[in-house]
Amino acid sequence: MEPPKIWREKRERYLAVGIKCLDCENKSFPKSEVCAKCSSSNVEEYKLANTGKLLYYTQVTQTAQEMMEYTPYIVGIIELDDTIKVTGQIVDCNLDEVKEGMLLRMVFKILARDGDEGLIRYGFKFAPS
Amino acid sequence: MKHKVYITGSNSTKFGEHYSKSASSLATQALLGSINNAEIKKESIQAAYFGSLVSGSNSQTSIGSTCIRECGLDIPITRIEAGNASGAAAFQQAYFGILSGQYECVAVVGVEKLSDYVKGGTIEKILGATIDYHWEFEMGATLTSLYAILTKAHMKEYNTTLEQLAAVPVKNHKNGVKNPLAQFRREISLDRFLKAKRIADPIGRFDPATHCDGASSIILSSSQFLAENPDITTKVPIIGLGHASDTVSLHHRDTLTSLKATRKAADQAFKMANIKAKDINVAEVHDSYPIGEILAIEDIGFFPKGEGGKATEDGLTSLGSEISINPSGGLKARGDPFGATGLAQIIEIVEQMKGEAGERQIADSNYGLTQNVSGTGALTYVSIFTREEVKK
Numbered sequence: 384m385e386p387p388k389i390w391r392e393k394r395e396r397y398l399a400v401g402i403k404c405l406d407c408e409n410k411s412f413p414k415s416e417v418c419a420k421c422s423s424s425n426v427e428e429y430k431l432a433n434t435g436k437l438l439y440y441t442q443v444t445q446t447a448q449e450m451m452e453y454t455p456y457i458v459g460i461i462e463l464d465d466t467i468k469v470t471g472q473i474v475d476c477n478l479d480e481v482k483e484g485m486l487l488r489m490v491f492k493i494l495a496r497d498g499d500e501g502l503i504r505y506g507f508k509f510a511p512s
Numbered sequence: 513m514k515h516k517v518y519i520t521g522s523n524s525t526k527f528g529e530h531y532s533k534s535a536s537s538l539a540t541q542a543l544l545g546s547i548n549n550a551e552i553k554k555e556s557i558q559a560a561y562f563g564s565l566v567s568g569s570n571s572q573t574s575i576g577s578t579c580i581r582e583c584g585l586d587i588p589i590t591r592i593e594a595g596n597a598s599g600a601a602a603f604q605q606a607y608f609g610i611l612s613g614q615y616e617c618v619a620v621v622g623v624e625k626l627s628d629y630v631k632g633g634t635i636e637k638i639l640g641a642t643i644d645y646h647w648e649f650e651m652g653a654t655l656t657s658l659y660a661i662l663t664k665a666h667m668k669e670y671n672t673t674l675e676q677l678a679a680v681p682v683k684n685h686k687n688g689v690k691n692p693l694a695q696f697r698r699e700i701s702l703d704r705f706l707k708a709k710r711i712a713d714p715i716g717r718f719d720p721a722t723h724c725d726g727a728s729s730i731i732l733s734s735s736q737f738l739a740e741n742p743d744i745t746t747k748v749p750i751i752g753l754g755h756a757s758d759t760v761s762l763h764h765r766d767t768l769t770s771l772k773a774t775r776k777a778a779d780q781a782f783k784m785a786n787i788k789a790k791d792i793n794v795a796e797v798h799d800s801y802p803i804g805e806i807l808a809i810e811d812i813g814f815f816p817k818g819e820g821g822k823a824t825e826d827g828l829t830s831l832g833s834e835i836s837i838n839p840s841g842g843l844k845a846r847g848d849p850f851g852a853t854g855l856a857q858i859i860e861i862v863e864q865m866k867g868e869a870g871e872r873q874i875a876d877s878n879y880g881l882t883q884n885v886s887g888t889g890a891l892t893y894v895s896i897f898t899r900e901e902v903k904k
Contacts, residue, residue, distance in 0.1 A: 392646070413647055439768070441660035441712045443652060447640065448633040450652060458652045460661060460763045468763040470644075472652040494650065506651065 389504060394428070396506045399489060401467065403429035412467050433489040434512055435463035440473060440481055449495040449504075457481050461509055475510035488512035513735030515749035517610045519897070520617075520738070521550025521731035522746075522859045527847035528695040530725040535567035535625035536575045538727035540582040542852075543621045546729035547583075551744060557731070558615040560589040563602030563622035564851035566638050579621065595642040595886030596800070598622060599728065599854025600893035604753055606732050616737040622856075623727035624849035635723050642887035644761035656720060658762055658888045659801040660712035665768035666803055667714065669818065674714060676821030678705035680802040681719060681844045683830055683837075688845025690871040693856075695724055695847030721800045721843035728855035730862075748865045752785030752881075752896030754778060760890045769818075771889035774811040778883070781894040782813075785879075789813035792835060792896075793877035794864050796857035798885040799842040808883050809837060812894070832874055839864065839872045854884035858895060865899045878902045 394400040394414070401412030409420040410429055417424045440459030445451075457473040459481075473481050474492065487509040494506040523545030525538050533541075539562070547554045562576035572578070576589035594601035599622030606620040629635050640649030643658055666672045682702050688694040700718060708716035738744055756776035759765055765772070782788060789812055797808035806820035814835050815823045823829060829837035840846050840860040843853055861880035863869040877899075884893045 439661040439664050441657045441664065441715075442710075443654055443657050444711050445636055445656075446633060446652070446654050447637045447649075448631070451633060453652075456652060458654075458657050470648045470651050470653050470761065470763050494652070504650070508652075 386502065389502070397491070399431040399433070399507055400428050401431055402426040410465060410467060412469060431467055431469070432464040435461045435487055437473065437481070437483055437485045437487055438462050438468070439483065442478065447495070449497050452496065461487055472508040473510070474508045480511070486512045513738055515751060516735055517607050517750050518733050518735065518738060519730055519748040519750065519858070519862050520733040520744050520746050521546045521552070522729065522862050523549050524693050524728040524852070524856055524859055525726050526693050527726035527849055527852070527856070528724050529627045530625075531627060533725070535564070535623050536578040536582060538625065538725060539575070539579040539621050539623040539729075542623070542727035542729035543579060543583050543619055546619060546731050550731040550746060552617070552731070552741065554583065554585060556617050557585060557587055557619050558617055559587050559609060560585070560619040560621060561602040561606045561609070562589055562591045563594070563598035563620065563854065564591065564624055565593065565595055565598050565642070567623055567625045567851065594891050594893070596850045597854055597884040597886040597891050597893050598851040600857070600882065600884035600895065601755075601854070601891070603730065603855060603858060603895065604755060604893060607750055607753060610732055610734050616734045618732050619729060620732065620855065621727060621729040622851040622854060624851045625725050626723040626849060627725050642890070648761050648763075654712070655887065656715055656801070657712045659803060660715045661762060662768055662807070662888060663714050663801070663803040666806065666821075669769045670821070672806065672821035674706060675702065676825045677714070677802040677806070678702050679825040680799060680805045681705060683824065684799060684842040684844040687831055687839050687872060688841025691841045691846060694841045694845050695722060696841070696845045715801060719802055721848040724847035724849050726847060726849035726852045726856070728852040728859055730855055730858060746862070746866060747900045748862045749898050749900065750895065751898050752781035752787070752894070754780030754784070754894040755892070756780070757891050758889050760887060762888055771807050771811050771885070771892065773889050773892035774808060774883060774885065774894070777892040777894040778812040781881070781896050785896040787879060787896070792879045792881045794836045794839060794861065794874050795881040795883065796838055796840060796842070796860050797883045799838055799844050800848060800885070804885065805837065805842065812881065812883060831872065836874045839869065839874060854882070854893065857882040857884060858897070861897050865897055876903055
């Protein structure tokens with residue numbers, strides 16, 4: 384994990400901020416300098432809705448070393464109330480309680496740990512609402 | 513010569529575990545093998561294209577140059593990276609190199625050396641780079657988990673069953689028995705697939721293709737080169753090419769039951785070849801997971817949307833049936849050394865067009881197709897081949 388990258392993406396990772404185009408009103412995540420639809424640079428930061436529903440999910444049993452301590456965990460595609468879709472983990476519930484269509488809220492968690500003395504990477508996950 | 517660019521030679525190493533060989537030595541073996549197979553002097557090769565996903569980017573760049581030195585050649589070589597589809601991407605660039613008029617005879621080599629990555633999680637991280645590394649992989653998803661989601665979406669929309677999905681690797685392992693270069697030359701029963709532990713539900717332990725070592729190489733020549741070298745016996749015309757892309761991340765897509773890049777690439781290739789999906793007799797498609805093959809045969813247009821699973825279960829894609837899908841054993845039984853895979857697919861079709869596929873030979877096949885995919889469909893390359901004299 385590279386500290387400059389985490390720093391650069393801190394508003395997206397820590398505050399779930401994307402962009403909204405002031406010309407065509409398209410909302411998108413993650414952030415970019417220009418609108419992904421009309422290429423206008425007339426964009427402003429936009430805070431994603433913090434609730435949504437689970438569209439699809441599965442479990443992860445094998446992943447990169449720095450995330451292995453959390454396995455097995457559930458990962459899925461979540462459609463937020465503002466229609467933006469993101470990929471994230473479903474936490475704070477038993478694996479068998481996870482269902483398609485369940486309502487979720489965004490929570491702030493540790494995502495990965497680079498060994499005992501390395502960097503901790505934070506970001507959003509989802510919990511039942 | 514009716515066509516512009518031909519395949520005039522090919523060679524592959526066996527796919528599997530080559531602990532005693534480096535990536536460049538595997539590439540050298542395949543490249544020299546393909547020159548030998550083409551029965552040309554190695555000085556005839558004017559340029560080379562090198563396809564790999566990770567070999568040549570982690571500790572040593574420009575390994576194409578090492579391979580060229582080991583081959584005793586003095587020609588330009590360009591490495592091309594297009595994720596898991598790097599082999600097909602390099603092949604298409606080689607085609608354009610000839611079509612541009614710059615070269616008359618070129619080589620394309622694809623390689624991957626994956627058995628070196630023994631530490632847990634390393635392969636997952638490499639594959640994490642073929643999906644959205646920042647917003648899928650770092651958020652907790654893996655390539656396998658995203659294919660599980662693609663599988664679930666298809667099961668939900670079209671009632672595709674686990675039995676239909678498992679019919680894909682059962683068939684491919686059966687074909688792989690007949691392929692001397694395949695990593696796994698044994699059958700696996702349907703029951704074994706169905707009873708395997710789920711690693712990312714509904715994907716079971718035995719469903720993914722294995723990541724292994726291997727290299728493949730192909731020689732391409734212009735019609736002019738063939739006219740000047742009448743002794744060349746391998747002449748497989750390349751008649752259709754297509755390449756399309758899609759969002760890297762699944763969450764940015766409108767549909768999860770179809771790969772847009774495959775549909776677009778296939779449309780382009782069919783248009784260029786001036787034939788239709790029903791004209792194809794044999795195809796090698798990207799079955800890195802069972803759903804990959806089902807999506808491929810639907811999106812290319814061999815079967816209507818939603819009927820790929822049933823068609824496979826009913827044996828319509830088995831060797832010698834309506835259309836033979838993955839007669840080589842596919843990625844599943846042949847093994848998947850990423851950069852070499854796209855070329856190994858093409859080599860299988862070349863052998864089918866030449867009538868030299870041995871026990872796997874499909875009678876009277878006039879047209880063959882390959883489909884090579886990166887990630888969950890971020891890039892797809894489709895190529896179509898025929899034989900010099902099409903049988904009526």
